[in-house]
Amino acid sequence: MxxxxxxxxxxxxxxxxxxxxxxxxxxxxxxxxxxLKSPDLIFATPPVFWFKPTLGAYRETILSGYSNQLWNSLLVASGSTAVCLILGVPAAYAFDRFTFFGRKDLLFWMLSVRMAPPIAVVLPFYLVMRRLELVGTLTALILVNLTVNLPLVVWLMKDFFAEVPRSLDESALVDGATRLRAFVNIIFPLAAPGIVVSTVFAFIFSWNEFFFALILSSINSQTLTVAAASFWTNVQLEWHKLAAVSMVTILPPFLLAFLLGRYLVRGLTFGAVKE
Amino acid sequence: MARSAYLGQESAPLPAAKSGRQLWRRLSPYVWVAPAIIALAALVAYPSVYALVLSFYKWNLTRPQVGRRFVGLDNYAKAIHDEVFLETVRNTVVFVVGSVTIEFVLGIFLALVLSQKLPGVRLARALIITPTMVAPVIAGLIGRYMFFSGYGIVPYLLEKVGIVVSDGILATPGVAMAAVILIDVWQWTPFVILVVAAGLQSLSNEPIEAAQVDGASSWQILYSITLPMLKRVLLVVLLLRIMDAVKTFDIIYATTRGGPGNTTMTVTYFGFQQGLNFFEMGYAAAISFMILISVVILSQAFIRGVYRGAHI
CATH class of the missing domain: 1.20.5 (Single alpha-helices involved in coiled-coils or other helix-helix interfaces)
Incomplete structure (x- = not known):
């Protein structure tokens, strides 16, 4: 208006x-x-806006000790995204194309899992992982991230599949293709934009995840978000290094969001609102 | 039913194969969804049941020699009488109501402004989403740096206009809560803006134009036409924001760790503290189970509201 x-x-x-x-x-x-500030400027009062920038903080973090955390974040986010897609995409297709008993309830249940407070999941999950000796492994982080991202992928993809005309599956089936073949060869390629959007969102949410990573990671499986927060406990707060690690953490989601353009709103609302 | 009619075309009308095919047709959807459902159930349903069982025990991980002891509903009774827990419930309500209200009012207002044809408005819409993409824990860390007493830019600017928070913004009861709410507002108002703007774009202009012809003011149109037409979008935004705000942890961890006193401690932070700082697993399980139940009830009510009558 x-x-x-x-x-x-x-x-x-x-x-x-x-x-x-x-x-x-x-x-x-x-x-x-x-x-980009040198250590002597970070505690300056009044705050300094104009200075000679240095990449020292990046050199001392990401390029040396913190490359491991960067790698962990990448592995957790991409691993969890891959599993979400493998499990979630076929399910989303079935939720859109078939009517079956319990369909709506299962969908709503998945949505409520996405909304559930992580604290309720993490304590027992922590105990189970402790028993399986998986605390501190990337596997534990990849698994626990599914609770957040699998429902997201299913809801998003279901919405994208709904936009692919049913007459396409129909004619493939009439031509003698099996349901699986119709899905793999015809419908899946047509839902490619949805796959991209789901991938990006599952990746961003796992990448930004902090709560599970804080509890379930060890020094070897620490992710970037946990690394950034762990500066907190240092005796001398090295704010410039904290900021460098943070900027590296912020950059990928920012770029990905920019690339998504008009699909951003759709992803953020699980397909409930479209632009 | 259009769906079943369509599915009917799959089956060949051969009588011998018919019953087998029909059975498969009824079962095959479950084969497609089973991997996802089973994975999710294993990851969520099992832990929730485990948490429920655990909540009837007293079990401190730091004292393995004592082991688990069945205490019935003691943990729940303890929670109801735990002043700190009750305070965290109040804090969470204040945090959720405070942040979501501001995000809503500010977000709707800015969405309306950003939907006008103004110079550079497209670029502004692309840039304004930045805070929402920042990892919440980092949003908290940024806030902590900006609010830090001594060298933070916020106390510095406040001092310029004559406001001095002598103990520091994040260390003064009340003020600290306002500060963490502000961080949440910074992070999530852009989300509200973007979604509401998308909703506005999809509205048909006819009722609005008709009202304008009839001489209604912008204010009247907004209140009695635009916002009611946006009802579903607003409900979606409200649902997502409330559900996220209830479980706020990252911002608190990065800024105040629940302090000063317990004035900014949310229920999730309290559960975390009991379970993973004090290792009181039974008590923590009871706390998280209560959070889970309230969130599930709340979210179900909302979800049914959002999708009532909608084709899903």
């Missing part, structure tokens, strides 16, 4: 747009600047 056509009010609205945008961007920009 058009709020106003008055040109002076439109100037005011334009100002509001840019003030709001800058306000939302400022904290990230401020942290980016922090990551």
């Amino acid at each position: 058009v709020l106003t056509s008055n040109s002076r009010s439109r100037v005011l609205l334009t100002i509001i747009v840019w003030v709001a945008t800058l306000a939302f961007l400022f904290p990230v920009i401020w942290f980016l600047l922090l990551s």
Whole structure:
């Protein structure tokens, strides 16, 4: 809806747009600047805006001791995403194409799993993993991330499959193809945008995940989010290094979100709202 | 039923093969969904049952020689009388109501503004989502740096306008809660903006234009036409935000760790502390089971509301 056509009010609205945008961007920009500061500037009062940037903090973290955490984050996020897709995509196809007893209840149950508080899952999960001697392994992290991302993938993909005309499966079946063949050869390629969107979101959510990783990781399986938070306990807070690790953590989701464009809203709302 | 009519075309009308085929047709959907359902059930249903069982025991991991002892409903009774737990419940309610309300009002307002044809508005919409993509724990860390007493930019700017929080923003009861709410608002208002803006875009313009012709004010149109038409979108946003805010942990961990006192401790943080700092597994299980039940009831009510009558 058009709020106003008055040109002076439109100037005011334009100002509001840019003030709001800058306000939302400022904290990230401020942290980016922090990551480029030398140690003597991070405690400076008044805060310093103009300085000679250095990549020292990145050299001392990501390029040396913290490359392991970067690698762990990548493995957990991509491993968990892959498992989500393998399990979730066929299920989503069936949820869209078939009617069967319990269909709606199963779908709603999956959604409520996505909403469930992780604290309820993590304690028993921790005890089970302890018994299986999997605490501190990447496998444990990959598995526990499924609880969040598998329902997401199923709901998103179901929505994308619904957009592929049913007449396509139908004609393939009439031509003598099996259901599986019709799915693999015809429907799956047509739902490719959905696969991309699901992959990106499952990846981002696993990548950004902190709570499970904090509890279930050891020093060897630490992810970037846990590494960033662990600076907290250091006696001398090395804010510039913390900021460097944080910027490396922020960058992939940011770029991926940018690439998603109009599919962003759809992914963030599990397909409930489309742009 | 269009669906079953369509499915009927799959079967060949050969009488001998018919019953076998029919059985397969009824069972095959379950084969497709089974891997996902079984995986999820193993990961979630089993732990939830385990948590329920555990909640009837007293079990401290730091004292393995004592082992587990069945105590019935003692852990639940303890929780109801635990002043700290009750305080964390109150904190969580304050946090959820505070942050979600602000995110909603601010988000709807900015979504309306960002839906106008204004110079650069497309770029602004692309950039404004940045906070939502930041890992929540890092959003917390950024907040911690900005609020830090001594060198944080927020206390510095506040001092410039004559406001001094002498003990530090994150160490003063009340103020600390406002600060963590502000971090959540920073992170999630863009999400509300984006989803509501998408909803606005999909509305048909006719009722709005008709009302304008009839001389209704922008305010009247917003209140009695636009927002009601957006009801489902708003419900989705509300559902997702409330569910996320109830389980807030990362921001608290990164900023105050529940302090000062316990004034910013959420229920999830409390459960974490009992289970993984004090290793009181039984008590922690009881706490998390109560959180789980309330969230499931809340989310089911919401989900049914969002999808009522919708074809899914």
